[in-house]
Every structure is written in C-alpha cells, then in structure tokens.
Amino acid sequence: MSKTKKKFDFSKYMALIALIILVIGITVLNPQFISPSNLLNLLRQASVNALIAFGMTFVILTAGIDLSVGSILAFTGAIVATMILGGTPAWLAGLIGLALGALLGAVNGLFITWGKVTPFIATLATMTIWRGATYVFTGGNPVTGGKMNTSFFFQFIGQGYLFGIPFPVIITLIAFIVCYILLHKTAFGRKTFALGGNEKAAFVAGVKTKKLLIIVYTISGLLAALAGFILTSRLGSAQPDAGTSYEMDAIASTVIGGASLMGGKGRMSGTLVGALLIASLSNGMNLLGINSFYQQIVKGVVILIAVMIDSQTQKNRE
Amino acid sequence: MKIEMKGIEKAFGTNKVLKGVDFDVHSGEVHALMGENGAGKSTLMNILTGLLKKDAGSVKVDGKETIYTNALDAEHHGINFIHQELNNFSEMTVAQNMFLNKEIKNKFGLVDQKKMNQESKEYLQKLGSNIDPQSTVANLTVGQQQMVEIAKSLMTDAKFIIMDEPTAALTENETDILFKTIRDLKKTGVGFVYISHRMEELWEICDRVTVMRDGVSVNTYFTKDVDEKQIVHDMVGRDIGDYYPARNPHLGPVALKAENLSGGKFHNVNFEVHEGEILGFSGLMGAGRTETMRALFGIDKLTSGKIYLEGKEVKLKNPSESIKNGIGFLTEDRKDEGLIVDQSLEDNIALPSIDGFKKGWLIDKKAEDKFADMLIKRLTVKATSNQVTARSLSGGNQQKVVLAKWVGSGSKVLILDEPTRGVDVGAKKEIYELMNQLTDRHVAIIMVSSDLPEVLSMSDKIVVLYEGKQMGVVDAKEATQEQVMELATGGK
Structure with a gap:
C-alpha cells in the first residue's frame, strides 16, 4: 500500500535547486568561489547560523518563533568568556554555558505555555531582557584576553581543524545529524509535527503539548548557546552585541528550507540547505565585490522569492 | 405584510x-x-x-x-x-x-x-x-x-x-x-x-x-x-427501517463508572457502561453531553466526581493518561480536534500509539507502516495509500481514520461524540457495523448523538441530559422517541 510510487516532489527540492543554481552562477562570475579553501571558509561562516536555524526549525514547526536566540547567544557567550577569564576550565565553562542556554530556552517555553504569552511576544521580551543583561554584565565592553588566548580547548572549538576541516563545521554536522534523527526518526519529532499541524488534535491524541513546547524552546536555547560558544572562540572575545539580528537569518534559513510559519511543515535537511544558501549568498557577493548594503537588499529579495515559489506550488497541489 | x-x-x-x-x-x-x-x-x-x-x-x-x-x-x-x-x-x-x-x-x-x-x-x-x-x-x-x-x-x-x-x-x-x-x-x-x-x-x-x-x-x-x-x-415520526444493524449485546462486567461528574455545564452526571455495551447520550444541543465527555477524558477540568475503570478509581488529568488507561475519544469536530488534516493517514492513525513504536530511541517505521495499513484495511478506509493526507478523504472515510486511531491505541472504552455527523448514508451503516464489531470484542462504547433514531437503534441504554442535568436513564429497547424527546426538552 505504501509502496505506491511517489511522484517527484519538485517543491521539496526547490531550495536545493536554488542553491545549486546560485553556486554555479557565482562560480561562473568568479571561479575562486569553489576553491576548497573558500568552500571551507563558507562552511565555517555558515555554521553559527545553521546551528541556530536547527533549533529554530523545531520552534517554527510548532507554529512558534524564537526571537531571543541572538541575545541568548550573546549572554551565554559573555558568561562563558568571563568564567574562563576567572580560571574555570574551558570545557566546564562551555558546559555551563550550554546548560544556561537550555535554561533560558526553557524559560521561554514556560512563558509561552504556562504564561500563555504568544511566542512572538514572549521571545521578543526575553530578547530584550537578555541583551540588556549582557550589557549590564559586561558593562558594554568585550570580554577578551587572559586565559582565552591560552586555553587550547577554547581556541580549538572555534578556530581548530580536524582532518583539514574547520572544527565548527564538524560540530555543526554532528548537530545536524542529531537534530535530523530527533525530528524525523523519534516519537518526539513526530509529536512536534503533530502539535504544529493541529495542536488541539495532538492534545486529544495524548501529546503533552505544554511539556513538548518547553522542550522545543529548550533545544533552541541550547543550540543558540552552542553557537555562542563557537562564535566567542572564533573571535577570541565575547562581544556584548554579538548575535544581533541572528534570529532573522535563522528564520530565513528555516523558511527557505520549506518550513511554514503556520507550523506542521518543514524539514531539517531543508533548513541546512537554507543556511548554506544564505552563507553562499553573502560569501559569493563578497567575492564579487558587492557592497554589503546591497547584499541586504539581495538577501531580502531571495527570501521573498523563495517563500512565494513555495506557497505557489503549495496552492497548485491543493 | x-x-x-x-x-x-x-x-x-x-x-x-x-x-x-x-x-x-x-x-x-x-x-x-x-x-x-x-x-x-x-x-x-x-x-x-x-x-x-x-x-x-x-x-x-x-x-x-x-x-x-x-x-x-x-x-x-x-x-x-x-x-x-x-x-x-x-x-x-x-x-x-x-x-x-x-x-x-x-x-x-x-x-x-x-x-x-x-x-x-x-x-x-x-x-x-x-x-x-x-x-x-x-x-x-x-x-x-x-x-x-x-x-x-x-x-x-x-x-x-x-x-x-x-x-x-x-x-x-x-x-x-x-x-x-x-x-x-x-x-x-x-x-x-x-x-x-x-x-x-x-x-x-x-x-x-x-x-x-x-x-x-x-x-x-x-x-x-x-x-x-x-x-x-x-x-x-419517521420509520427507522433496517437502516441500523441489529444489536446483540453480550454484556461483561462494568468497564467504566462515573459518579457525580460535575463541571462547567453539567452537574452530578452518573452512569456506568459495561464491556460490550453501547451507552447512548441523548439531549439537545447545549445539554452538556459533549462537555461531560471532554471532562471525563481530561480535555477540560472536572470540578468534582469520581471515575472508576474496572472497579478501580482513576484520575484522568489529561488525554495522555486517559489513553494509557485504555480510553479513546472520537471528538464531535473531526477537523478541529480529530485529525491533523494536512498530515498522512499513517501519521494520524499512529499518533496516539506512537510511543509504542519505539525501538530504543527511534521509531520502528516498518512496524508503524504495517500497523497503519492493517487498520486502514480493517476499518475499510478507502484510500490509495497510507501516505495521502487526511484532507483528501471524504467525511465518512475521515471518520473511519479517527476510529482507526482509537481502535489502534487499544481502547477498551471508546467515547464517540456524534460518530456519524457529516457522514454519508453508506459510510454511516459501516460505522454502525464497526461499532457492533467492537462491542463483540468487549469494547465499551459511549455514544453521544443528537440523532434520535440512531441513539435508539444503536444504544443498549440511554442517558438523557437537559441543561446539564441528568433527566434519566432509559432502556433503549423499550423507550420510544417521544419519551426520549420529552426528557430531552425538560419534560417529566
């Protein structure tokens, strides 16, 4: 019964096709684009956004949104950097940072479920709160120097290479595999889809919707903190304004990857492609010497086109 | 004028x-x-x-x-x-x-x-x-x-x-x-x-x-x-005819007993349903039937009352616990609460049972696939594959998918709220036959229905509510439509 031949679902590969066209196009204009060193560089640039976007995918699947990821990134980054400066071993500081990120995500989930605040407003508020907290905590200055320059572990996370591949890329790849399995192969993932597709029906079918939502926002917070750790390590300092507007790139990656803000629809692989597309766009335009002011305009147009094509094909199928 | x-x-x-x-x-x-x-x-x-x-x-x-x-x-x-x-x-x-x-x-x-x-x-x-x-x-x-x-x-x-x-x-x-x-x-x-x-x-x-x-x-x-x-x-005053299959109930012990259930729109509702029995709930719109069932199942809150399953008192705080205790609930509004219309039949059918397909951390996709196919066949859902969306089916087939969900989750007590609403005549009859098959397998069914001939023909006993109050329990074999209607409109 389920063995019926599936028709080639064009819309499923839309983002991938766009990515390939983009890669070919930029390469034609500047062949340097596909040199191994540039590609590795591109992947490293993509990793921070991709990690945040993986978490955002879970959130958006539930018809939610997490605007606070950039602030969680900055806040946990500042805490981790300060701890390392104070003598805490880098691995321990990193773990504490991840736990803190998860906790802040869970707090978002609590406001949304028990507090009955819509996700947009709840995370808009925490976005402001944690950004403010970061400025208070750092006094507005970057946290840098000291043991951050001498800890091998700390530097390796963001700047190291393993088998010639930037370590952040490896972390992102592992995170992708874990998130992919979690979303597409476990009961938790199935319930996430169900909740996004119809929250009431999911609840009646025995899904503990509040608990599930809290976990989803926890994952988002955790991945934001992981991205924060990598970014801090790569830059060698925690900037109080780090991660500003990163939520937008993450949302864009998820949506380009085929997720619907109405929930219930999306794929982890789509998000990965979306993140690569956004990174290629920036990297490629830099190579082509396009002014960064114009880059923003192009990025906005690409997002619009991607979503318009998606909703059109959606309509045609119905 | x-x-x-x-x-x-x-x-x-x-x-x-x-x-x-x-x-x-x-x-x-x-x-x-x-x-x-x-x-x-x-x-x-x-x-x-x-x-x-x-x-x-x-x-x-x-x-x-x-x-x-x-x-x-x-x-x-x-x-x-x-x-x-x-x-x-x-x-x-x-x-x-x-x-x-x-x-x-x-x-x-x-x-x-x-x-x-x-x-x-x-x-x-x-x-x-x-x-x-x-x-x-x-x-x-x-x-x-x-x-x-x-x-x-x-x-x-x-x-x-x-x-x-x-x-x-x-x-x-x-x-x-x-x-x-x-x-x-x-x-x-x-x-x-x-x-x-x-x-x-x-x-x-x-x-x-x-x-x-x-x-x-x-x-x-x-x-x-x-x-x-x-x-x-x-x-x-219409003829029921042989539209409804005959009921041959073999009642087992009491499966579910409700004592003095009260909530927002119902007060002191008492009933028990035996294994193999269909207990009808009749009343006009807004009489509190649906509200009683929603609270029983844990969707809404009960303000007071006790629920016994097979003689043991249980607290059903949410649908998840009700399902674990072997209760299923086909809701009145299929599209709003029964189905995830844009997801596949397989996803819909497996959802209440999804934790049962865990093999270690992961879902045993093959077993789930077989499970969905088996239920689709057993409930005679007309669909080309278990991967089509629920939206693409007719009302009657959608209703069968919801039923498949609850049959699949192993419900011993099945609450059906308006099971044949928006269902064409042919599928209606099939749903009645399924209800008989289920009670033959010792499932206890509670059926809320506004369709009087349906309640009278398919139930063994009927609870009648009027404005949240229980007006009586009548034997479906002896009751007439007039009697039930009189109770349902607040008569004596």
Whole structure:
C-alpha cells in the first residue's frame, strides 16, 4: 500500500535547486568561489547560523518563533568568556554555558505555555531582557584576553581543524545529524509535527503539548548557546552585541528550507540547505565585490522569492 | 405584510436537505419553526434572507415573487435574521456595532460618535433597555447582546425578525425580558419567525407552529389547537427501517463508572457502561453531553466526581493518561480536534500509539507502516495509500481514520461524540457495523448523538441530559422517541 510510487516532489527540492543554481552562477562570475579553501571558509561562516536555524526549525514547526536566540547567544557567550577569564576550565565553562542556554530556552517555553504569552511576544521580551543583561554584565565592553588566548580547548572549538576541516563545521554536522534523527526518526519529532499541524488534535491524541513546547524552546536555547560558544572562540572575545539580528537569518534559513510559519511543515535537511544558501549568498557577493548594503537588499529579495515559489506550488497541489 | 414560501427545495451536492417546504408568516404574529437538528430549519431561513439560493419553489412577499440577493438586501426590505451565533464585533462599542456600515458622518466626513451614541440609546430605550451604547460588546451578557441585535433590526425598520434559538444561552430573567420585547413589537406589527428547541416556549410566546422533519414541513398548527405529544410525534415520526444493524449485546462486567461528574455545564452526571455495551447520550444541543465527555477524558477540568475503570478509581488529568488507561475519544469536530488534516493517514492513525513504536530511541517505521495499513484495511478506509493526507478523504472515510486511531491505541472504552455527523448514508451503516464489531470484542462504547433514531437503534441504554442535568436513564429497547424527546426538552 505504501509502496505506491511517489511522484517527484519538485517543491521539496526547490531550495536545493536554488542553491545549486546560485553556486554555479557565482562560480561562473568568479571561479575562486569553489576553491576548497573558500568552500571551507563558507562552511565555517555558515555554521553559527545553521546551528541556530536547527533549533529554530523545531520552534517554527510548532507554529512558534524564537526571537531571543541572538541575545541568548550573546549572554551565554559573555558568561562563558568571563568564567574562563576567572580560571574555570574551558570545557566546564562551555558546559555551563550550554546548560544556561537550555535554561533560558526553557524559560521561554514556560512563558509561552504556562504564561500563555504568544511566542512572538514572549521571545521578543526575553530578547530584550537578555541583551540588556549582557550589557549590564559586561558593562558594554568585550570580554577578551587572559586565559582565552591560552586555553587550547577554547581556541580549538572555534578556530581548530580536524582532518583539514574547520572544527565548527564538524560540530555543526554532528548537530545536524542529531537534530535530523530527533525530528524525523523519534516519537518526539513526530509529536512536534503533530502539535504544529493541529495542536488541539495532538492534545486529544495524548501529546503533552505544554511539556513538548518547553522542550522545543529548550533545544533552541541550547543550540543558540552552542553557537555562542563557537562564535566567542572564533573571535577570541565575547562581544556584548554579538548575535544581533541572528534570529532573522535563522528564520530565513528555516523558511527557505520549506518550513511554514503556520507550523506542521518543514524539514531539517531543508533548513541546512537554507543556511548554506544564505552563507553562499553573502560569501559569493563578497567575492564579487558587492557592497554589503546591497547584499541586504539581495538577501531580502531571495527570501521573498523563495517563500512565494513555495506557497505557489503549495496552492497548485491543493 | 405576508411572506409565503412554497415547495422550497435545496440540495448540497447530492445531499437533499429541503424537499418541498411550505411556510408562511405574517405581520404581528410569532410563527415557530420546530424540528430536530438537521431538519432544515436554518437552511430554510437562510434561503429566505438571501444567504442561500433555493433550487426550486417560490418565495412571495405580499403576493410578489421575491429573491433577495444577500442578507443586506433582505435587511433593506425589512427582513432581519438574528443568528444563534451573534455576529457582533466584541471589541467595539454597542453604538459602533449598531451603526456598522451605516455610520453617521459630520460635515468633515468623519464619524459622528456622539450622534451615534445618542441614537443608539434611543433605539435601546424604545425596547426598554438601558444598555450604555458606549460599553464594549464583550462586556455585555448574551441577553444584552441579543437586545442590541434587536435594536439594530429596529434601526433598519424591520418588518420581520427571524430568531434562531434566541433563548439557548439566556437566563430565565433575560428570557422574560426578551419575551416582553417580542410581545411589544408584535403589537406594532412586527412578525417573527421563532426557531426553538424548547417545547414550553411554543405556548408562551408563539401563535402558530410549523414542524419540520428531514427537509419536509410536516404540519402547521395554531398553538392553541395542538399539544406537546402531537408536536413530538411530528418531529420524530419517521420509520427507522433496517437502516441500523441489529444489536446483540453480550454484556461483561462494568468497564467504566462515573459518579457525580460535575463541571462547567453539567452537574452530578452518573452512569456506568459495561464491556460490550453501547451507552447512548441523548439531549439537545447545549445539554452538556459533549462537555461531560471532554471532562471525563481530561480535555477540560472536572470540578468534582469520581471515575472508576474496572472497579478501580482513576484520575484522568489529561488525554495522555486517559489513553494509557485504555480510553479513546472520537471528538464531535473531526477537523478541529480529530485529525491533523494536512498530515498522512499513517501519521494520524499512529499518533496516539506512537510511543509504542519505539525501538530504543527511534521509531520502528516498518512496524508503524504495517500497523497503519492493517487498520486502514480493517476499518475499510478507502484510500490509495497510507501516505495521502487526511484532507483528501471524504467525511465518512475521515471518520473511519479517527476510529482507526482509537481502535489502534487499544481502547477498551471508546467515547464517540456524534460518530456519524457529516457522514454519508453508506459510510454511516459501516460505522454502525464497526461499532457492533467492537462491542463483540468487549469494547465499551459511549455514544453521544443528537440523532434520535440512531441513539435508539444503536444504544443498549440511554442517558438523557437537559441543561446539564441528568433527566434519566432509559432502556433503549423499550423507550420510544417521544419519551426520549420529552426528557430531552425538560419534560417529566
């Protein structure tokens, strides 16, 4: 019964096709684009956004949104950097940072479920709160120097290479595999889809919707903190304004990857492609010497086109 | 003035809901429309007021053939329909609602709020109501909102007002005020069409009554010439035939017992259902049947009461716990709470049982696939694959998918809320047969239904609720439709 031949679902590969066209196009204009060193560089640039976007995918699947990821990134980054400066071993500081990120995500989930605040407003508020907290905590200055320059572990996370591949890329790849399995192969993932597709029906079918939502926002917070750790390590300092507007790139990656803000629809692989597309766009335009002011305009147009094509094909199928 | 409707017919697709209805109303009378849910009362009135187009028949106003193009057109000609669901904008003020689309403007072309408030007040006062035109509609009681709707009708110089179950949500006090208003307006020559489920109101406020059943107008009487028995007979007097499969129940021990269940809209409901039994729940819309079941299943909160499963007391705080305890719930609204319409049949069917497919951390996709296929086959769902979306199926097949969910989750007690609503005749019969198969396998079924013949034919026992109170438990074999209807309308 389920063995019926599936028709080639064009819309499923839309983002991938766009990515390939983009890669070919930029390469034609500047062949340097596909040199191994540039590609590795591109992947490293993509990793921070991709990690945040993986978490955002879970959130958006539930018809939610997490605007606070950039602030969680900055806040946990500042805490981790300060701890390392104070003598805490880098691995321990990193773990504490991840736990803190998860906790802040869970707090978002609590406001949304028990507090009955819509996700947009709840995370808009925490976005402001944690950004403010970061400025208070750092006094507005970057946290840098000291043991951050001498800890091998700390530097390796963001700047190291393993088998010639930037370590952040490896972390992102592992995170992708874990998130992919979690979303597409476990009961938790199935319930996430169900909740996004119809929250009431999911609840009646025995899904503990509040608990599930809290976990989803926890994952988002955790991945934001992981991205924060990598970014801090790569830059060698925690900037109080780090991660500003990163939520937008993450949302864009998820949506380009085929997720619907109405929930219930999306794929982890789509998000990965979306993140690569956004990174290629920036990297490629830099190579082509396009002014960064114009880059923003192009990025906005690409997002619009991607979503318009998606909703059109959606309509045609119905 | 006089409205005459003759031989009105209307079909939705292949479903014929009106099969030749005659109805008339004139100025200064209150004419009641009685009938079970689905008899076609609202459809008839929607045709009169231009919301629906008739397929055949004639509508004459003062002898002239008339078709209103839409509700606004009907309103301009003095015919107002006050729907059961009041169409107010709850965050706007009373005056803003009353003057919606006919705002009074001052010489600068801006809305003259002051004048609108003043005029609203005058209209409301004509009805003897002192509602503040500046208060937000959300802050009014349902009765007051209705008053606003009536005042709105008067503004457009209504000659006829159609009311669809106006007292359904009113307190006794508010009902008295409404009836006084109707009587006063009657004297000024306004005619009313009064759709109601409450028998006693017929003699309190109505002059004539037309009974509808299955899309046909059965009889029209002067209320002073007719009694309750006759009306009930006209409402339900259809042959059941062999439409329903025979019940051969073999009752086991008590599967579920509910003691003094109370919640928002029901009080002290008691019942027990045995293995292999179908327990019917009858009553009118809003009697509290669905609310009782939702609270039992853990969707809404019980304020008090105890639930026993196989003799042991259980606390069912949420649906998850109910499912673990072997209860399933087919909800009244399939698209809203029963299905995730844009997901596959497999995803829908497996959802309540999904934790059972865990193999370590992951889902055993093959087992899940087989499970879905097995249930699709067993419940004879017509679909090309288990990967098609639930949306793509017909109502009857969608309902079978919901049933498949709960059969698959191993329900020992299955609550079915309006299991055949929006289901075509063929699928209906299949669902009845499935219910029999399930009870043969010792499943206990609780069936909430507004369809009297269905309740009487498929249940073994029937609990009747009226306004949240339990009116009685009757044996379905001995009970007549008249008896159940009498209990359901608050009779003795």
